[in-house]
Amino acid sequence: xxxxxxxxxxxxxxxxxxxxxxxxxxxxxxxxxxxxxxxxxxxxxxxxxxxxxxxxxxxxxxxxxxxxxxxxxxxxxxxxxxxxxxxxxxxxxxxxxxxxxxxxxxxxxxxxxxxxxxxxxxxxxxxxxxxxxxxxxxxxxxxxxxxxxxxxxxxxxxxxxxxxxxxxxxxxxxxxxxxxxxxxxxxxxxxxxxxxxxxxxxxxxxxxxxxxxxxxxxxxxxxxxxxxxxxxxxxxxxxxxxxxxxxxxxxxxxxxxxxxxxxxxxxxxxxxxxxxxxxxxxxxxxxxxxxxxxxxxxxxxxxxxxxxxxxxxxxxxxxxxxxxxxxxxxxxxxxxxxxxxxxxxxxxxxxxxxxxxxxxx
Numbered sequence: 052x053x054x055x056x057x058x059x060x061x062x063x064x065x066x067x068x069x070x071x072x073x074x075x076x077x078x079x080x081x082x083x084x085x086x087x088x089x090x091x092x093x094x095x096x097x098x099x100x101x102x103x104x105x106x107x108x109x110x111x112x113x114x115x116x117x118x119x120x121x122x123x124x125x126x127x128x129x130x131x132x133x134x135x136x137x138x139x140x141x142x143x144x145x146x147x148x149x150x151x152x153x154x155x156x157x158x159x160x161x162x163x164x165x166x167x168x169x170x171x172x173x174x175x176x177x178x179x180x181x182x183x184x185x186x187x188x189x190x191x192x193x194x195x196x197x198x199x200x201x202x203x204x205x206x207x208x209x210x211x212x213x214x215x216x217x218x219x220x221x222x223x224x225x226x227x228x229x230x231x232x233x234x235x236x237x238x239x240x241x242x243x244x245x246x247x248x249x250x251x252x253x254x255x256x257x258x259x260x261x262x263x264x265x266x267x268x269x270x271x272x273x274x275x276x277x278x279x280x281x282x283x284x285x286x287x288x289x290x291x292x293x294x295x296x297x298x299x300x301x302x303x304x305x306x307x308x309x310x311x312x313x314x315x316x317x318x319x320x321x322x323x324x325x326x327x328x329x330x331x332x333x334x335x336x337x338x339x340x341x342x343x344x345x346x347x348x349x350x351x352x353x354x355x356x357x358x359x360x361x362x363x364x365x366x367x368x369x370x371x372x373x374x375x376x377x378x379x380x381x382x383x384x385x386x387x388x389x390x391x392x393x394x395x396x397x398x399x400x401x402x403x404x405x406x407x408x409x410x411x412x
Contacts (some may be wrong), residue, residue, distance in 0.1 A: 053079040054173040065178030072221040082114040087130035133157035145314030146387030182223035191215040194394040198226040206244025208401035211337040275318030294383025320326040328380035337402040345399035351392040370382035
């Protein structure tokens with residue numbers, strides 16, 4: 052009997068091609084799309100997000116074309132609690148969150164795998180660009196995808212052994228152009244569909260407008276401070292992230308950047324470019340993918356944001372916290388972002404950046 056797979060169908064070309072590849076490999080595929088916001092939010096219907104109302108229709112059309120069943124699962128409560136509320140809470144703390152990582156952790160994998168078990172499915176599959184391997188130590192791990200530009204291992208660092216054992220990632224062995232060609236070969240109507248670019252819940256006003264409308268405390272004005280002196284004012288700390296220059300206005304003849312944010316006083320601290328560099332940082336809420344390798348004293352490559360290059364560093368781990376010491380100072384280490392640890396092309400695990408450590412500390 053063919054193994055049953057729940058294929059997460061976002062309506063995009065990647066998840067659609069993944070479903071086609073699974074059928075080609077002989078799996079019994081069921082397409083599932085997650086409904087994560089109130090149906091009356093029609094503003095999202097035409098946005099370039101990963102989960103818009105239009106995307107649900109696209110996923111249904113793809114499933115019809117492939118001849119597989121399609122279901123829509125109501126994940127609104129989980130999504131609001133673990134993604135939207137988390138997103139707002141992090142900004143309340145003056146941090147810069149990554150809601151897509153929270154969505155992967157709590158909705159796309161945890162909740163979806165629980166649903167798969169209820170439905171008697173053997174696996175869950177997504178269109179993420181990553182591959183699953185077995186290490187010489189006998190553990191499962193994520194390895195970078197064939198398409199380095201599209202690689203998504205960074206946003207999947209939180210997956211554990213149980214989840215990896217139930218996960219299929221068909222797109223990891225292909226480049227994006229190859230995935231589009233596969234979708235075209237199967238006659239899928241979305242093979243030319245552009246990639247999603249926006250957060251799926253913010254609407255046309257963008258994340259700043261979403262925050263203004265949903266969290267009044269974040270819209271309170273405050274001071275911009277440089278070298279202990281007030282040099283300007285702002286309309287809300289949510290407009291700023293570490294390393295930002297745009298939006299500060301003409302507060303100095305020097306080119307200044309955001310160096311830290313105090314959410315309690317709504318103060319934005321700025322400094323020169325040199326003030327953004329730190330040699331070490333504190334990372335909390337550690338997730339271990341490879342426990343045999345992610346240990347105290349390990350030498351790793353670290354990504355401090357999705358688009359960052361790896362930086363060589365040493366881990367110093369104590370309980371649920373790691374002090375990461377880089378070989379060279381890193382620019383704009385941002386609280387709230389994920390830090391992901393690699394050895395070669397393999398993910399060891401990661402956590403959430405608590406703060407950079409100043410050379411003065």
